[in-house]
Amino acid sequence: MKAFVLSSYGPPDNLQLTDLPTPAPGRGEVLIRVRATSVQPYDWHFMRGEPYLARVMPGGLGLRRPALPVLGADIAGLVEAVGPGVTGFGPGDEVYTMSKQGGFAQYACVPADDLAPKPRNLTFEEAAAVPLAAGTALLALRDDGQVKKGDNVLINGASGGVGTFAVQLAKAFGAHVTGVCGPRNIDLVRSLGADEVIDYSKEDFTLGGRRYEVFLDIAGNRPASAGLRMLTRKGAYVLVGGRSGRWVQPAGRMFSIMARGPFISQRVLRTDVVNRTDNGRNLMTLTELIEAGKLTPVIDRSYTFEEIPSAVRYQEEGHAAGKVVVTH
Known part of the structure; x- marks a missing residue:
């Protein structure tokens, strides 16, 4: 199979189109013929190896070379084969998933527990925009923020990949939503349901x-003190990302804010979707919302498989409204 392989940290040009053996699904795994993937900051961090602190952390980026040679966390495609012990999926099924890697290849093996049927009203391209970004927004609002009907919710970064899903999800939960974005995306954020x-x-x-x-x-572009000042006494400060730096950020900022947790009445939480064990169930929830017309992916640009380095380069600029996707 063809795959873009990252053998060393650096710019998008380090992603080299290579021939690799097609993987075989092991016990509990499914082999997917990838039809579409998306590009996001998660891929950028592994490509650049930044922040450097994350290279030495357990389960991190990799000390001297990338821990994930084939990037692409979001995958939408067709089941090609199933491994021993897999039930509920079979060859030809249209599925989508969030894996730690594999979308930048023609085939990927993923645990069956992380799979969900692709929403029937989405194309593969649209479905590939959903898993990591929408999953992060779902956990941040439903689980960490515990948003309920009538809550006032402020979303800083409302026009990005996670933000466009977060605006829609907060409205679906019955909240009054205020979105923060740049001038060129005001109409987009309002069209997604933001009240202000x-x-x-x-x-x-x-x-x-x-x-x-x-x-x-x-x-992540405002001081922690300012963010906490905007909350009610029992409010929740939920962190997802932030401005990146070579050495520590955004991890340093997150640790700094979360260190305040024991000393304040508000809750301070960091949402991490990648290391969850319930992503398959969460994707099912997202599928229900999408098929009910309550959630729609926003796609900024679409690239072909051969253009993956260009797609990563564009996403790295940080100006995408919604998601950057790749079709195979």
């Missing part, structure tokens, strides 16, 4: 005096 949209280039959203039950901080 703040243009960060014109207004400092931390100074309005309004209080929120949940602050979902995706952009």
Whole structure:
């Protein structure tokens, strides 16, 4: 099979199109013929090996070379074969999943427990935009933020991959949603259901005096003290990402904010979707919402498989509204 392989840290040009053996599914695994994938910051961190701190952490990026040579966490495609012990899926089934790697190849083996049927009203391209970003938004709001009907929710970074799903999910949960984004994405965020949209280039959203039950901080571009000041006494500060740096950030900022948790009345949480064991069940929840018309992926640009380095380069610029996807 063809795959883009990353043998050393560096720019997108380090992704080299290579011939690899097609993997065989082991016990509990499914072999997927990849029809589409997406590109996201998760891939960028493994490609660049940044922040450097993450190279030495257990389960991290890899000390001297990338721990994941074939990137692409989001996968939508067709079941090619199933391994021993797999039930519920068979060859030809249309599925989607979030795996730690594999989307930048023609075939990928993933645990059957991480799979879900592809939403019937989505193309493979659209489905590939969903798993990691929408899964992160779901966990951040439903599990960590515990959003309920009538809550005031502020989403900083509302026009990105996670943000566009978060706006829709918060509305589906019955919240009053305020989205923060740049001027060119105001109409997009409003069209997704946001009750209010703040243009960060014109207004400092931390100074309005309004209080929120949940602050979902995706952009990570404001001081922790300002974010906590906007919360109600029992509110939740939920961290997803933030501005990246070569050495520590965004991990350092997350640790700094979470260290305040024991000393304040608000809850401070960090959402991590990659290492969960219930991603298959969460994808089923997302499928139900998508098929009910309550959740729709936003795609900024689409590339072909051969253009994967260009897709990564564009995503790395940080200006995409919604998701960047790749069709095979």
